[in-house]
Amino acid sequence: MRGFRYRLEPYNGMKTRFCCPKCGKQNVFTKYIDTDKNEYLNDSVGCCNRIIKCGYHYKPKEYFLDNNIPSNTIFKKYISFDKKPKLEISYIDIEIMKKSIAPKESNFFIDYLVSLWGLETTSFLVEKYNIGTSKYWNGATVFWQKDKEGKIRSGKIMLYNAVNGKRLKKPYNYINWIHKVLKLENFNLKQCYFGEHLLIEDKSKPVAIVESEKTAIISSIYLPEFIWLACGSVNNLNASKTKCLKGRSVVLFPDLKCFDIWNDKIPKLTNLARFRVSTLLRDNASEAEKNMGLDLADYLIKIKP
Secondary structure (H helix, E strand, C coil): CEEECEEECCCCCHHHCECCCCCCCCCCEEEEEECCCCEECCCCCEEECCCCCCCCEECHHHHHHHCCCCHHHHCCCEEECCCCCCCCCCCECHHHHHHHCCCCCCEHHHHHHHHHHCHHHHHHHHHHHCEEEECCCCEEEEEEEECCCCCEEEEEEECECCCCCCECCCCCCCEEEHHHHCCCCCCCCCCCCECHHHHHHCCCCCEEEECCHHHHHHHHHHCCCCEEEECCCHHHCCHHHHHHHCCCEEEECCCCCCHHHHHHHHHHHCCCCEEEECCHHHHHCCHHHHHHCCCHHHHHCCCCC
């Protein structure tokens, strides 16, 4: 097996994420490592995961050019690795998911849904999307990733404001994973689309993909002619996840700042499914709304379904 000598450091907890040299945000910057020496190339060489709001990505090749370092002696493109066995996908016991659904603890996101549509519709959504509750933070929500085979890949824990439905990001970003909270050793997470388990219900129904789990849930009420999935982040729309959509008709609804990023991904995905990108938001949003990076749910909740 062969790979690049310089590569972005794989995630291994917050100790592997640093302050971005451009935007100054903590725990968002991934450094390139020299796999020959097992050390960081330079503190400024890396990528900020705030692709839209920051976009900083200083690549090794650019670093060598800027510092007059001969690429033929230092930038060796490939190295050899010892062949390693392919890791098996890890799963969470489905009973853990079931216990998280409709518990006695508060769930601020569910409270928000109730404020929009009442208890009956919210209960329908909780059951449909397996919306769980976690005690990790008071009022926290668990978005379970259940694949087409009914297996639980993991659950993303997030915290929302019960009044406006916005995700809480201060004093820090409230995101964690069930397998990390349970301290499951050697857990190999391979994410699937949020809502992927719904694909088996109707194999001919068109699929819509958005970035956030919240938007998928809300959109399913307003536009039930689609099966609504979420990829979880702008970068998580990829070929690995999309294998489950083979032969399907898929419409992408990117956030306002992500249209070009998702549109550019389509050529790499068209061998798996029939894709098109909705221009609804891009063509109708004001400049202020584009700068805010609004998503489909921000518009839909203004309308009574």
